[in-house]
Amino acid sequence: MAILITPETKIIVQGITGDFGGRHAKLSLDYGTQVVAGVTPGKGGQFFEYGTHKVPIYNSVADAAKATGATVSVIFVPPPFAADAILECVDAGLDLAVAITEGIPIKDMIRVKRAMTGAKTRLVGPNCPGIVTPGTGKDSFGGCRIGIAPGYIHKKGHVGVVSRSGTLTYEAVFQLTSKNIGQTTCVGIGGDPVNGTNHLDVIKLFNADPETHGIILIGEIGGNAEVEAARWIKANCKKPVAGFIAGATAPAGRRMGHAGAIVGGAEDTAAAKIAVFKECGIEVAATPSDMADALLRAAKAKGVTLT
Amino acid sequence: MLTKLGSVFVRATPRFILPDLPTNFPRMNIHEYQAKALFEKFGVAVPKGTTATNHEAFVTALAALPEGPTMVKSQIHAGGRGKGTFTNGFKGGVKFCKTKADALAMASNMLGQTLVTAQTGPAGRKVQTIYFTVASDIKKEYYLAILLDRATSRPVIVASTEGGMDIETVAHDTPEKLFKVLIDPAYGIADFQIRDLISKLGLAGAEAKNAAKLIRNLYTMYWETDAAMVEVNPLITTPTGDVLALDAKVSFDSNALYRHPEIVALRDLNEEDPKEIEASKYSLSYIALDGNIACLVNGAGLAMSTMDIIQHFGGTPANFLDVGGGASKDQVIAAFKIILGDPNVKGILVNIFGGIMDCNVIATGIVEAVKEVGLKLPLVVRLEGNNVVAGKATLAASGLALVSGDTMADAAQKIVKLVA
Known part of the structure; x- marks a missing residue:
């Protein structure tokens, strides 16, 4: 499923x-x-x-x-x-x-x-690339593609991908497929501050799905949705999880008013989120080129087969 | 405590999340004097004030105020004005003057000068408007802000008894002095919530009554104008029981500007980076940074992580630039021109994941753009996706001195090496 x-x-x-x-x-x-x-x-x-x-x-x-x-x-x-x-x-x-x-x-x-x-x-969503469940045909044809993602880069398999960013999701999927690792479902939850489904909602679904053997969690700076998901993973998820956070080089402290800055607060930065990921046993991809490899490392450590 | 406040609105374009970046998206900022005019329109009390944009107008502007202590306030969008320094050495962009005559002299020190504050960056901002206000008698200072609480997707009022201070410090050192009220958008702000907040702030009598009116009206303004954030620091009480917004910082949700022409009219292009304005004409999202490797990327998340990977391999990114889903030839030309307008740039990394777009079309656009702008700097292009083999062949056959990168890591390492 x-x-x-x-x-x-x-x-x-x-x-x-x-x-x-x-x-x-x-x-x-x-x-x-x-x-x-x-x-x-x-x-x-x-x-x-x-x-x-x-x-x-x-x-x-x-x-x-x-x-x-x-x-x-x-x-x-x-x-x-x-x-x-x-x-x-x-x-x-x-x-x-x-x-x-x-x-x-x-x-x-x-x-x-x-x-x-x-x-x-x-x-x-909103402001999201949509959802793809790859099919069994050539270039994953026969799947369900909702939204704007390129369907052909997918491959049916056992990895779940959840992300706020479109092209970064494609990057992760492309790396997986290039390594012959397929996906169960890839979900783009969108980059807006008020959205429907968040990282944690999707992680729970992947965790409950017996066909999903491993998960890639892609996040960005801002908000604490990734942190919330990471803490839940630590407590509840036995599957290998790899994580990446974009925005380590985004400079802080220029235009934003004070209230936003505090409320944004300490858990908002890439460094803080990455630290929480590590603390929660999530294998962190050092660069976006490392996302599929990071999942492979996490899977190997847990003795899980992704293909 | 603070993490519960959690995750508020820190979005920088409608497509990605970058806190604190000097872009006009997704928020449009306005000046203090404009914010206070809006406050008055919605019944939020402020000290009487007037503005002037040239030396001749100072006298007329001051004539509208009563004789007595007067504040002289430089109008720029960045915060930290009071502690700022002008490039001519004059200290303080906000000054208290005992008389109107002093205020007149003081204003001449500020107008037309460049003010550097903690938030402007070293280049500073030119002061083009002076705001004179009556200097209020202050009994006590408070802090009040309204913004989005991302964790609950509701508006939140944040208030503190510690006004006039850096609110982040208050939150860190004395979180018990910071109060948060979540508003149910289906009902709006409730009277009991206002009563409760006022009681926590220790206000009573006439102060309580005036504060209640101010908070309700400020919330109405926040909601009706599609504000992203309204911040009053300080909010003050006076010895006579008045409650006034002494400062005002207001920004608006850019996505909602289409239904607020009266807000759009307040936009001040002098406060925006000309390169960012130029970029927005071509639907490019551009933010200048201070490194020397420029990047041109499709998609916000990919663009942010391209900056990250440049730094990971020892380089420094010169900008964030998202060309969106397409990356047409015209966009790439415009992007190159904007990038080359930054004298610090020593090399360019193009990173395009052509999911739906044909990589060969993108490659053709890049080649034409390089030729048209006569690009001399090192250029590394990483293309991936649909029809990528043909795209790479087009790049290779172009005769241009560009370098192809296979993965993001490969491309980033190559450009870092070329620039070093």
């Missing part, structure tokens, strides 16, 4: 008639993903046609879900309308909404997150 999505997952694309949403809907169809519906208010009844694919478009997420049985939606709508698009997924009772949109006002996300309290829908 992968986490969050499988090759059978049926997905809706909100914003399928836009340039960005349309382009990535096509790439997902090429990858063999079950893109079963599009949503663009006012364009219900039309079709998104691509090659032999003819994806029906609906006016609302609820209509699309009801007609197709889709349980997941990916959001490509522009920032001013993205919060609304997320809440529409909640209202339709979807399992998962993945918000790719970059630039959503923080206040909108504060309100969305409050409104989602207690809802069954999980949010991944």
Whole structure:
């Protein structure tokens, strides 16, 4: 089992008639993903046609879900309308909404997150590359690709990857695949300060997934989500984990006001996060080129096979 | 205690997290006098003040204030003004004057001069506006700020009885004097929360009543204007029971500026790095640093870690530069020009992971850009991803003196060696 999505997952694309949403809907169809519906208010009844694919478009997420049985939606709508698009997924009772949109006002996300309290829908993102569960075909074809990641760099296997950064995730996946190590699922949780699913949520899912034998945790400076995840790993996770933190060279102390600086505080820097990783038994990648090797070292130390 | 306060808003562009970097994203900063005008609009009490941008206007500006003790305040975006030094040797960007006549003379020492503070960097900032305010009688100083608490995704009010001090020091040495109130965004700030906070700050009577009004109105301003952070240090009480915001530092969430034209109008381009402004025209995210190896990368996380890996192998990064997902020829040309505008740069590392983009298209763009700007400095290019073999072939066939790197580590080592 992968986490969050499988090759059978049926997905809706909100914003399928836009340039960005349309382009990535096509790439997902090429990858063999079950893109079963599009949503663009006012364009219900039309079709998104691509090659032999003819994806029906609906006016609302609820209509699309009801007609197709889709349980997941990916959001490509522009920032001013993205919060609304997320809440529409909640209202339709979807399992998962993945918000790719970059630039959503923080206040909108504060309100969305409050409104989602207690809802069954999980949010991944916003401002994220999405999620990929690789398939078994050539270049991992036949998998579920939600979002904007390059599908072909993946390979079906046993490593889980979670990251706030898109290209850094691709870098890690590429290293793994080059070493013939496949992935269960790769999750980009996004770089915004207010997001749906955090590192720890994903780590818990990987830990509970018997097919995932090892985990790469990629973080950045700012916030304490990585630290929280690391402490949980120390207490609960027996699987090998490799970690990388970007931003060691980012200088501190210039533009930010004092309150931010304190509240950002001591656990915010790359050095502090790396120290916590080490203390929690996470094998730290010294450079981004070392991410796959770091996981191999961690796996060897625990006698775990990744392939 | 502090770690619980945890993780507040430290984001620098909509796409990545870099605390404290001098970029206008994701926050737009405004001057103190502009912040105080907003305060007044929302019913947050401030000392009476006026501004002037040239020597002739000092007299007119001061005429609007009553005779008596007057503050003269240099207006630049960076903090630490009071303890700053001008490049002409004059000390202090914020001064107390006993009379308006003294204030007039004092302002002449500041206007047009360059003020260097702990937050400006050695280059400092030119003072283009002077803000005169009535000097208030201070009974006691407090600290008050409103910002995002990342751990809970809610607004948080941070307040302290230790005003006028470095709040980080207060938090570290006397955390019991720092109070935090989380606001439920569904309801907004509740009266009981304000009462509780005021009681913790030890305020009573007229002070309590005035402080309650100020806190409520300040929160309304924070929320209604999509502020990223509002900081008042110090907030003061006066012998007559007034509660005033003596200083004001306000920044806004850049993602929300589209719905606040009145805030966008407050932007002061003089306060921004011209290279960063130029970069933003090409959708490049650029931040100048003080090393000598420039980098050009697609993706924020990759860009940050490219800086890191340069340092890891003994070099120093000259900048952060994220070209976004695409890396088109025009963007690469603009990026090279911006990079070359920094005289410290001795070499360039290009690191592109072409996930969806065709590496050959990117390579062609790089070759054309190098030719167009006549690049003379050492250049290492690391390309990976879609159609990378053709991309590397294009680079090799270009006849340019660029060096190819295979992995990030390989490329970083090569550029460090070339620059050394």
